[in-house]
Amino acid sequence: MTMFPNANPNPDEEEEEIKWTVEGLQESLENDSCCFRKVTVGSDCYAGFAVWTLESSSGKTRRKANSNERRESWNPASLDVRAWNQVSKRLREERQKVLDGKQNIWRLNTISVAPEYQRQGVGSMLLQWGCDKADSCGWNSFVMASPDGVRLYSRFGFEVMGQVQTEHGTFTSMFRESKPYVGQEKQAGFVDI
Numbered sequence: 001m002t003m004f005p006n007a008n009p010n011p012d013e014e015e016e017e018i019k020w021t022v023e024g025l026q027e028s029l030e031n032d033s034c035c036f037r038k039v040t041v042g043s044d045c046y047a048g049f050a051v052w053t054l055e056s057s058s059g060k061t062r063r064k065a066n067s068n069e070r071r072e073s074w075n076p077a078s079l080d081v082r083a084w085n086q087v088s089k090r091l092r093e094e095r096q097k098v099l100d101g102k103q104n105i106w107r108l109n110t111i112s113v114a115p116e117y118q119r120q121g122v123g124s125m126l127l128q129w130g131c132d133k134a135d136s137c138g139w140n141s142f143v144m145a146s147p148d149g150v151r152l153y154s155r156f157g158f159e160v161m162g163q164v165q166t167e168h169g170t171f172t173s174m175f176r177e178s179k180p181y182v183g184q185e186k187q188a189g190f191v192d193i
Contacts, residue, residue: 034109037129039122048113050126054139055105083168090164091144091171098161098173099142106134108143127156135181145172 033056038049075081099105108130113122134141145153150160150172158174 035133037126039117039125041117046114047117047120048111048122048126050108050112050130051110052130052133053107053109055099055107056103087164087166087168090166094162094164094171094173095142095144098175102140104137104139106130106137106139106141108141111149123152124155127152131156131176131179132181134176135179138178140178141176143174145174147172150174 033054035052035054036049037052039047041047075084095107108127111123111126113126131141133139141158143149143153143158144164145158147170153174153176154160156176157179158176161173161175163173164171
């Protein structure tokens, strides 16, 4: 838990963190409103991925009806749960403030690029796809940006709406209004998950 460490994790705790992250991503796959997009190099080399969620006016997302199992909630021992909960609450409050009364928001939940592919356009490809999807559907977009992401998101038309200062860094709420859409062919390297 890079951002909310409870202590310096040992190898077993690092393995637990990976399992926790993977389970969270698997749970997202059960969400009807969630869309994963990945960029690959070759047939089996992952360069990056993004997770987008369509939120209704209530800010809620829909779960798939056929989900028979609900994973039990747990947190890795290395996570400072108190700090994580406090920051999560403040980020949710900022999101609700920015999106108050708005409907059908295309929210970027996660974007991740493998270190060896950073600064090579992978993040831009993922964002371009998300912005094209939003524009083709007439959806406005939202992201809570880390300091490293603000410049990239700004290049795609996201505007700063506010900030949340934490002891772990400054998060910037950013909003993008839908633009008239001009369709494009599927870009090379993209694979739907």
